[in-house]
Amino acid sequence: MFKFAIWIIFAIVIVLLPQFFSSLLSVSILNQMAIAIVFALSYNMLLGQGGMLSFGHAVYFGLGGFMAVHALLGIEDGNYSFSVTLIPLVGGLFGLLAALFIGSFSTHKAGTVFAMISLGVGELIAASSLILVSFFGGEAGVSGDRTYGPTFFGYDFAQDLQVYYLAAAWMFIATLAMYLFTQTPAGRMANAVRDNPERAEFIGYSARRVRLISFVMAGFFAGIAGGLFAVNYEILTEQNLNAVTSGNVLLMAYIGGLGFFIGPMVGAVVLTLVNSVLSHYTTLWMLYLGIMFVLTVMFLPSGLTGFLMMHRTPWHLGKIRLLIKPYIVTAIPGAVFALSLVAMVEMAHTSEAEFVFLGASFNSSGPMSWGVLVAIALASFIALRRSLPQLREAWAQANAIETGDQP
Amino acid sequence: MSLLQLQGLSKQFGDTKIIRDVNLEIQPGEKHAIIGPNGAGKSTLFHLISGRYHVSSGSILFKGSPIHNRSPFEITRLGLARSFQVTNIFPLLSVFENVRCALLWSMGYRYSFWHLLGKARALNTRTEELLEEIGLHARRNLPAGELAYAEQRALELGIAIASGAEMILLDEPVAGMSHTEATNAVALIRKVTAGKTLIMVEHDMNIVFDLADRISVLVYGEIIASDVPSKIRGNPRVQEAYLGEVVPGGSDA
Ligand SMILES: Nc1ncnc2c1ncn2[C@@H]1O[C@H](COP(=O)(O)OP(=O)(O)OP(=O)(O)O)[C@@H](O)[C@H]1O
Ligand SMILES: [Mg+2]
Numbered sequence: 085m086f087k088f089a090i091w092i093i094f095a096i097v098i099v100l101l102p103q104f105f106s107s108l109l110s111v112s113i114l115n116q117m118a119i120a121i122v123f124a125l126s127y128n129m130l131l132g133q134g135g136m137l138s139f140g141h142a143v144y145f146g147l148g149g150f151m152a153v154h155a156l157l158g159i160e161d162g163n164y165s166f167s168v169t170l171i172p173l174v175g176g177l178f179g180l181l182a183a184l185f186i187g188s189f190s191t192h193k194a195g196t197v198f199a200m201i202s203l204g205v206g207e208l209i210a211a212s213s214l215i216l217v218s219f220f221g222g223e224a225g226v227s228g229d230r231t232y233g234p235t236f237f238g239y240d241f242a243q244d245l246q247v248y249y250l251a252a253a254w255m256f257i258a259t260l261a262m263y264l265f266t267q268t269p270a271g272r273m274a275n276a277v278r279d280n281p282e283r284a285e286f287i288g289y290s291a292r293r294v295r296l297i298s299f300v301m302a303g304f305f306a307g308i309a310g311g312l313f314a315v316n317y318e319i320l321t322e323q324n325l326n327a328v329t330s331g332n333v334l335l336m337a338y339i340g341g342l343g344f345f346i347g348p349m350v351g352a353v354v355l356t357l358v359n360s361v362l363s364h365y366t367t368l369w370m371l372y373l374g375i376m377f378v379l380t381v382m383f384l385p386s387g388l389t390g391f392l393m394m395h396r397t398p399w400h401l402g403k404i405r406l407l408i409k410p411y412i413v414t415a416i417p418g419a420v421f422a423l424s425l426v427a428m429v430e431m432a433h434t435s436e437a438e439f440v441f442l443g444a445s446f447n448s449s450g451p452m453s454w455g456v457l458v459a460i461a462l463a464s465f466i467a468l469r470r471s472l473p474q475l476r477e478a479w480a481q482a483n484a485i486e487t488g489d490q491p
Numbered sequence: 492m493s494l495l496q497l498q499g500l501s502k503q504f505g506d507t508k509i510i511r512d513v514n515l516e517i518q519p520g521e522k523h524a525i526i527g528p529n530g531a532g533k534s535t536l537f538h539l540i541s542g543r544y545h546v547s548s549g550s551i552l553f554k555g556s557p558i559h560n561r562s563p564f565e566i567t568r569l570g571l572a573r574s575f576q577v578t579n580i581f582p583l584l585s586v587f588e589n590v591r592c593a594l595l596w597s598m599g600y601r602y603s604f605w606h607l608l609g610k611a612r613a614l615n616t617r618t619e620e621l622l623e624e625i626g627l628h629a630r631r632n633l634p635a636g637e638l639a640y641a642e643q644r645a646l647e648l649g650i651a652i653a654s655g656a657e658m659i660l661l662d663e664p665v666a667g668m669s670h671t672e673a674t675n676a677v678a679l680i681r682k683v684t685a686g687k688t689l690i691m692v693e694h695d696m697n698i699v700f701d702l703a704d705r706i707s708v709l710v711y712g713e714i715i716a717s718d719v720p721s722k723i724r725g726n727p728r729v730q731e732a733y734l735g736e737v738v739p740g741g742s743d744a
Contacts, residue, residue, distance in 0.1 A: 279581040285563040288596030
């Protein structure tokens, strides 16, 4: 019952979002988020749920996307006629076929063998996408137009907002389907095989077959995400199936948290936001993204969702408030430290004489500017270090079950 | 007809012969114990029967048809389940999920992705019952990896017996347990294997003589004796192989 309510709330939220974020830019970001959520969730069917580390998941996203664009072109040419709302399904089915073919030999083993094959296949497909020009369109890619074909209850999908509703509906269905999959025998055995493939065979299951099923499902949903991408951007290029895209979806799932169903969704939302905001302000955003990833792996191995979930115990004990002050006391010097480092990186990067950062103006080649920034960084770092013991103690207190507390 | 037949079974790793020309027949309903010194090849024998290892030569017949060199999951589906000497569970899954997964195949779910586990009444009831039987009901929501050692052994046993297989192979099921825990485990084994065929490797002679209808003694990969407990006790070759170990004597069995 509770779970049912969550899905209803989720549906209401995605329907209402464009009311609050109605500018062209925000709608385009919402569309990206919807696509990224489906893609990241499909990736987690492999890594988080199945224990298969893939470096080439963009292959199924991209192949699905290309097929979807070709389907759009087919509608445009009048070869056949069906609603654009079904285009993501075309992508999904093609992703499924590709995954069935590649999975038939790549899911034999998990671990390093699987990871290496996924990398190899990824490179292979990315390389052939530049060679097989008739399907992939070479460097320029393939573009289509989503406004042909029959309208859908008056929607012709000329506007991004209409595309949002299409993408959001597909995202909702795909998310629900992927969630339900985790509740089926095949989904649960995927976890079992991840944990201990050998024992799985001694309770009657072929580890390979279990992996293949997850792999094909992941390919299907990645293809749907690719199809949504095709509808949204009306163009696919080699970039959409290369290693960068594969790496990006890994980052989303990991930073969000592999161990939770909603982890990859959180990761997809946060990284889409970070990407579009950061890339607006700085050309170095890839660098910051990389640093974020390294910090997550080092300090938050269960991702942002895992970090939030750590607070369940204090929450149930009613002791969250004990943490507020220590968090602030740590966060302020932490933020200042991070910003001072960013300022130094950006100043080293800039070619102009005057460097403006957060309203402060620096002479980018002057020793004074460097001195000030280094001093701020040092001071904030010391303050950060000093604040940590208090935070640790508060954390211990907030998690301590005392007599009389309800656990 | 015998339920399980080992015929001229041998296994070698490189040049080292671990199992040498083993012949053994297990009758339906029999409780068979395999004893022998450390490194004799008892676990290796189990690995051969259950499909974890391929045989070097010889054959294994289960219900009359050959099963050697088939994959473990095929053998399991035929109704031959096993436990492991070194605990072999699903550490991140909850105790409940461990048991439920072990029930899935035998309850006909196969690779289904169209059944919801939450709605599978019979499956969930059976899981709860099994948890009750192995005494882990109170720990059902804990990740299996966080159980105490004896609890993990109980779970190991639970996973092996879940499918209700006709033949069950238990590799040192009570090793490392305290006396009380072992007594409970033996009672449990007796209960869940009633009417089934059991092969058990065990070092504790009291348990062996208590449970087994027949005992085989494996030394350096060879079965040097295979007989009813009272005959094994008096066998001079067994006494020799067990020099220094206490074989409970007396006429109480
Ligand atoms: N995969 C393997 N490769 C090489 N040698 C092996 C392998 N597996 C087992 N052995 C060797 O085979 C011998 C028998 O091992 P096994 O585990 O079957 O003995 P065991 O009778 O079960 O002993 P224990 O009572 O200690 O469990 C040992 O000497 C072991 O080192
Ligand atoms: Mg052994």
